[in-house]
Amino acid sequence: MRKIVFWGMHLLAGFLIFFFLLWHIFYMHYQSLTKAIGFGTHYPLIFSEVVARAKTAGFKIAYVLFLIFVLYHAFYGLKNILIETEFGKKFEIPIKILIILFATFLFIYGIFTTLKIGG
Amino acid sequence: MKEIIFKILRFDPEKDKKPYFKEYKISVKEGDTVLDALIYIKENIDSTLSIRYSCRMGICGSCGMIINSKPELACHTQIFELKSNIIEVRPMHNLPIIKDLVTNLSDYIKKHRSVKPYIIRDDKEEMDKPKREYAQIPDELLKFLQFSYCIKCGLCITQCPTCSAYEGFLGPFVLAQAYRYSIDSRDKGINERIKIVESSLPNCHFATACSSACPKGVDPALAIQLLKRISMLNSLGIFKKKISEIAPEPSPSPDKDKYPKAPPPSV
Amino acid sequence: MKENIKEGKVVKNKRGILGWIYLKGGNFERYLYALHRITGFILVVYITFHIILMGSRSFSEDAWKKVLGFLGITIENGVYKTNPLVHFLEYLLILVILFHAFNGMRLIFTEIGFLIGKPSRPEYPYIPKSIVSSRPFMIFLMIIAFFFAIIGIYEFFLIH
Numbered sequence: 001m002r003k004i005v006f007w008g009m010h011l012l013a014g015f016l017i018f019f020f021l022l023w024h025i026f027y028m029h030y031q032s033l034t035k036a037i038g039f040g041t042h043y044p045l046i047f048s049e050v051v052a053r054a055k056t057a058g059f060k061i062a063y064v065l066f067l068i069f070v071l072y073h074a075f076y077g078l079k080n081i082l083i084e085t086e087f088g089k090k091f092e093i094p095i096k097i098l099i100i101l102f103a104t105f106l107f108i109y110g111i112f113t114t115l116k117i118g119g
Numbered sequence: 120m121k122e123i124i125f126k127i128l129r130f131d132p133e134k135d136k137k138p139y140f141k142e143y144k145i146s147v148k149e150g151d152t153v154l155d156a157l158i159y160i161k162e163n164i165d166s167t168l169s170i171r172y173s174c175r176m177g178i179c180g181s182c183g184m185i186i187n188s189k190p191e192l193a194c195h196t197q198i199f200e201l202k203s204n205i206i207e208v209r210p211m212h213n214l215p216i217i218k219d220l221v222t223n224l225s226d227y228i229k230k231h232r233s234v235k236p237y238i239i240r241d242d243k244e245e246m247d248k249p250k251r252e253y254a255q256i257p258d259e260l261l262k263f264l265q266f267s268y269c270i271k272c273g274l275c276i277t278q279c280p281t282c283s284a285y286e287g288f289l290g291p292f293v294l295a296q297a298y299r300y301s302i303d304s305r306d307k308g309i310n311e312r313i314k315i316v317e318s319s320l321p322n323c324h325f326a327t328a329c330s331s332a333c334p335k336g337v338d339p340a341l342a343i344q345l346l347k348r349i350s351m352l353n354s355l356g357i358f359k360k361k362i363s364e365i366a367p368e369p370s371p372s373p374d375k376d377k378y379p380k381a382p383p384p385s386v
Numbered sequence: 387m388k389e390n391i392k393e394g395k396v397v398k399n400k401r402g403i404l405g406w407i408y409l410k411g412g413n414f415e416r417y418l419y420a421l422h423r424i425t426g427f428i429l430v431v432y433i434t435f436h437i438i439l440m441g442s443r444s445f446s447e448d449a450w451k452k453v454l455g456f457l458g459i460t461i462e463n464g465v466y467k468t469n470p471l472v473h474f475l476e477y478l479l480i481l482v483i484l485f486h487a488f489n490g491m492r493l494i495f496t497e498i499g500f501l502i503g504k505p506s507r508p509e510y511p512y513i514p515k516s517i518v519s520s521r522p523f524m525i526f527l528m529i530i531a532f533f534f535a536i537i538g539i540y541e542f543f544l545i546h
Contacts, residue, residue, distance in 0.1 A: 002354045007321040011494050030541050047447045074430045084285040106437050113441035188410040216397045265505045283405025326419035327517050336512025348499035
């Protein structure tokens, strides 16, 4: 795959994360705003609510997609930051391998916890 | 006339361990540029000062320096407009210093050469023995004219944050020239250039410091973002560009016989 | 001279990583780039901890409560009680996210070549078109981000 296509996917992931992330923050923290929209009072951190949310199919798919986009965008950005240093050119391949391994670990852990709680 | 102190960064690699500032006090009049002052210092006060200059009118790009922390061409900068009694002159950032105010641009010139900054066509016969010009309308010219004004002074490299740490980045003016030739309607070499330029494009993050430093209004940041767009379209296979063909032979005038003949030459 | 350059006696004169952050007399977008990088790095570190800690909800209710307790959030009678320092840090994180998200939106549009003007004949004084044409969009996004930050102050400090 050409290098410029990876960059294009970074931008696309960023664009989609913008909407996912703002919704996630509003739901978790901006209680008065969600109340004004019509969601009623909710306490998103109480365990029973967490389980109820996680059992919904919509939430499962949304969280898995969110995880993929966030991990790709974050670790592509981190790769750029680490490689654009004075030593970046020498250690380009080890940095890329480490980043891919770490991101894969977080991805597997994230998928496991998202799908396990629902059963 | 006014007394101004010039603080110039000096460094002789054969004698000094590290660069240091040296002060010179000279009197200048209105209309004097920083280059005039530096030449006066070299001729009358300290002949060991090394400076690079050529045209003294802002078109060759040789005298790029950092004057009072701003990237300027020395011949283009009026001393009185700086509104300061102490003027600090140092060589351009991010480029190796050869001596005093002279820096080594050869790395970036090599990078410039590597992106093939010339018109590429597949007709070798026409390239070697051209018959006529290629027909190009003003709208096609306007797409790249701004970027052809680049004088390769290197002031954009001093401000680019990626160039300050990463050696593998081609640099703002190199990428802008790659775009200038790729979008030119007379050129057919876009695929070759994009292969070379592709690895550097994700390292530009639109900090626009290069465009604000450019003394000729070339706006390399604009060229690089447009280059990203055409390279993305090219990788998806949907980039189209109208190619200029050789201009048609001018047809003979139908009224040629009606014009009076020219008088015989007197010289 | 040629020998000097070949042997590497020339001073490298690179600004290094400091060149990302500090630039005397730089333009506004240059500082936005530096802040975008710093906030991006903070968010990468945060997201690793967030995924690992929030994953505890799949183990057991006790593990979940322990993690929340470690973060300073306790639940009493169905209502939250957050440690004030943690509450303030949460608000700072929201500001970091708002900055990175809205600046990132500006970068997405400009890096594809939208809203940065068209090439034209340069006229003296040479004001770069890419900077001037992208400013209205930047100001529009700044206003929306500021609006959300103000709602955040109301939400975080005036209600709870």
